Amino acid sequence: MTGMNDPLLIWSYLAQGPLLWLTATLLAYLAGDACFRAAGRQSWANPVLVAVILLAVLLWATGTDYRTYFEGAQFVHFMLGPATVALALPLYDNLPRVRKAALPMLAGLLAGSGVAVVSALAIARAFGIEGSVLASLAPKSTTAPVAIGIAERLGGQPTLTAALVLLTGIFGAIIVTPLLNALQIRDWRARGFSVGVAAHGIGTARAFQVNETAGAFSGIGMGLNAVLTAIIAPLALRLFAG
Amino acid sequence: MIGTLATILCFQLVGEVASRALDLPLPGPVVGLVLLVAACLARPALADRIRPATLGLLQHLSLFFVPAGVGIVAHWDLLRQHGVGLALALAGSTLLAIAAGAWVFQAVARRTGAEDPTALKDEGAGG
Numbered sequence: 001m002t003g004m005n006d007p008l009l010i011w012s013y014l015a016q017g018p019l020l021w022l023t024a025t026l027l028a029y030l031a032g033d034a035c036f037r038a039a040g041r042q043s044w045a046n047p048v049l050v051a052v053i054l055l056a057v058l059l060w061a062t063g064t065d066y067r068t069y070f071e072g073a074q075f076v077h078f079m080l081g082p083a084t085v086a087l088a089l090p091l092y093d094n095l096p097r098v099r100k101a102a103l104p105m106l107a108g109l110l111a112g113s114g115v116a117v118v119s120a121l122a123i124a125r126a127f128g129i130e131g132s133v134l135a136s137l138a139p140k141s142t143t144a145p146v147a148i149g150i151a152e153r154l155g156g157q158p159t160l161t162a163a164l165v166l167l168t169g170i171f172g173a174i175i176v177t178p179l180l181n182a183l184q185i186r187d188w189r190a191r192g193f194s195v196g197v198a199a200h201g202i203g204t205a206r207a208f209q210v211n212e213t214a215g216a217f218s219g220i221g222m223g224l225n226a227v228l229t230a231i232i233a234p235l236a237l238r239l240f241a242g
Numbered sequence: 243m244i245g246t247l248a249t250i251l252c253f254q255l256v257g258e259v260a261s262r263a264l265d266l267p268l269p270g271p272v273v274g275l276v277l278l279v280a281a282c283l284a285r286p287a288l289a290d291r292i293r294p295a296t297l298g299l300l301q302h303l304s305l306f307f308v309p310a311g312v313g314i315v316a317h318w319d320l321l322r323q324h325g326v327g328l329a330l331a332l333a334g335s336t337l338l339a340i341a342a343g344a345w346v347f348q349a350v351a352r353r354t355g356a357e358d359p360t361a362l363k364d365e366g367a368g369g
Contacts, residue, residue, distance in 0.1 A: 029305045047304045052311040059315065066316040073309035080306045082250045082299070084271035085257070088278035089296045092289055095279075097358060104351040112343025120335035127327025137331060141339060144310060145269045163317040164332065166310060172336045179337060185344045186363040187351060194343030198336050205303035213361050215300070221343070223272055230267055 021072025172199020196221025
């Protein structure tokens with residue numbers, strides 16, 4: 001009666017291997033990308049956000065835990081490393097522009113990185129957040145692997161930091177276009193650089209959707225902020241935790 | 243395409259080894275990025291060879307954040323516990339940081355003569 005054609009057996013077979021959740025991740029992203037295009041490339045239709053919501057609902061509906069999901073999705077996750085290396089090419093292509101913009105970049109980095117850490121800690125402190133949660137929040141504008149390293153050194157919770165980093169990136173990618181339009185910032189270099197500093201790789205992905213120069217500067221902002229936050233975050237945390 | 247991927251993976255591998263061996267504050271892929279820029283400067287033909295596949299990869303940069311993004315679900319209870327404070331801290335600080343960074347960048351560019359008319363929004367092609 002119950003052969004290999006039993007739906008439950010097929011399901012339990014698929015649920016064990018990486019094929020199912022790898023495929024689901026790609027399909028969810030394609031759906032997110034289709035929404036993004038259908039919405040006229042508006043930033044609120046962020047493909048990461050749409051894909052995450054779709055997959056979250058799917059995991060909930062099938063009673064699948066995150067660990068099982070990640071066993072399939074880790075192949076996509078792995079590509080974050082090569083994609084970071086790939087940022088070398090737009091950086092190389094924009095090198096004459098980058099050389100010319102050394103001073104504005106330095107100033108923008110200090111302002112963006114400093115404001116990101118200090119204002120996040122100040123607002124959280126005002127709401128009574130302290131201890132390890134405050135430490136987890138401090139590096140949330142930097143790229144995930146660096147942020148987790150900083151949080152661990154500060155006594156934060158690495159998994160909470162990872163979630164805060166992602167939420168920051170999605171929010172930054174959604175807000176950057178309307179915000180900088182309202183402030184009438186027309187310099188693509190400034191637009192890209194600031195979102196890279198404040199919203200790391202997800203902000204950089206958004207910048208590449210809009211303009212290649214903005215994307216190149218965003219990648220630089222992300223890299224420089226990773227270094228600066230490692231220095232600023234412990235100092236700022238001492239100020240607010242003390 | 244496979245050639246480009248192999249090139250990129252080699253640079254990541256060397257970057258990873260250098261980051262750990264020299265105890266650098268930068269993660270391996272970022273070191274690999276710096277090395278790849280240096281290699282392109284030394285041999286511009288390398289940049290031309292890897293350009294099509296590399297730009298194709300970067301067009302879908304968003305995709306690679308999806309698996310980690312789903313991790314938010316795993317931490318939903320912890321996030322909700324501190325809901326309002328964390329939400330306002332994230333939203334407020336990100337808004338202020340983008341505004342401050344972009345404004346200061348543009349102001350300093352104007353003051354130091356580092357403006358770039360070819361990099362302005364709504365001007366010429368590619369708006």
